[in-house]
Amino acid sequence: MKSKMEIQSIIEELKRLYPDALCSLPYPKPYELLFAVRLAAQCTDERVNMVTPALYARYPTLEALAEADVSEVETYIHSTGFFRAKAKDIVAAAKMMVEQYDGKVPDTMEELLKLPGVGRKTANLILGDVYHKPGVVVADTHCIRITGRLGLTDGTKDPVKVEQQLRQVLPPEESNDFCHRMVLHGRAVCMARKPDCPNCTLRPWCSLFTQSQEA
DNA sequence: ATCCCGAGGG
DNA sequence: CCCTCTGGAT
Incomplete structure (x- = not known):
């Protein structure tokens, strides 16, 4: 001890x-940070930051991501690995936030964990960096x-x-x-x-x- | 062969 | 607890 x-x-x-x-995933919009963290699974942040500019330019809003074609999203994020699961999760989570959370990223662990592709690591990062909760x-x-x-x-x-x-x-x-x-x-x-x-x-x-x- | 700011399913 | 999903760098 x-x-x-x-x-x-x-x-x-x-x-x-x-x-x-500093967090090495510099994204001002909470949902952009959320998806960047999802993309960072078994992948360097450096590579994530290489693919997100084009991805977020093609889909500039949460609503656009919610309506995106999953296979097209796959082409943007292919080099980050696990691209099928990640693309599916991003679109599904975007849909859920638009339809059930008023287009916002939830601020509790329980709600964050309901989002597809969001586990404890991603949820904690959001709670800490976006919502500044203590003890994260x-x-x-x-x-x-x-x-x-x-x-x-x-x-x-x-x-x-x-x-x-x-x-x-x-x-x-x-x-x-x-x-x-x-x-x-x-x-x-x-x-x-x-x-x-x-x-x-x-x-x-x-x-x-x-x-x-x-x- | 091992690692990269994991998540989901069995 | 285990396994799978996947690409890129070292």
Whole structure:
């Protein structure tokens, strides 16, 4: 278990490293962000950001997406992978938001999860970034990996358990930005295959680094 | 062969 | 818990 002091030190160092905690999916419209996150499943944000300009130019409104031809949407998003499921989900979710949610992105976990293609990760990201709810933990691949290495979780890969365990130790007002910084750190330093521990300033508090030193 | 800010179904 | 869906980069 990490002490309160260690947790705070990790948070402070992350703030120093990544002051802005920016989301790398820059979309002003909530539904554009929602679909960008859907497209980001098993795909880099960089690639998502390559296909969305043409997609959102072809379908400039939520209503346009709701009426879009699924196979045409597939051609726009093909390179992001899982393109059949993603295209079907986007059109169906757009329809649902137009017909049942007054053309808006819902602001509760329960309603977000009813949208096709929206799971806990996407829902949490919307709750945090669009609606600024406190205590939001976005347990994506980077967050799960790095918090496991740091020793902030017990090492489980189950996103729900990671959410619960992180909510125990992170201040509610900090948790969302913390998760964004996990993504930034996961790309720059704490990569999945070859983590750059020698250049990682979180090493004093990291279980992974401590273990590798003892061995 | 492994990973990328997953989701749905069995 | 498991599996499948899919393309692109390393």
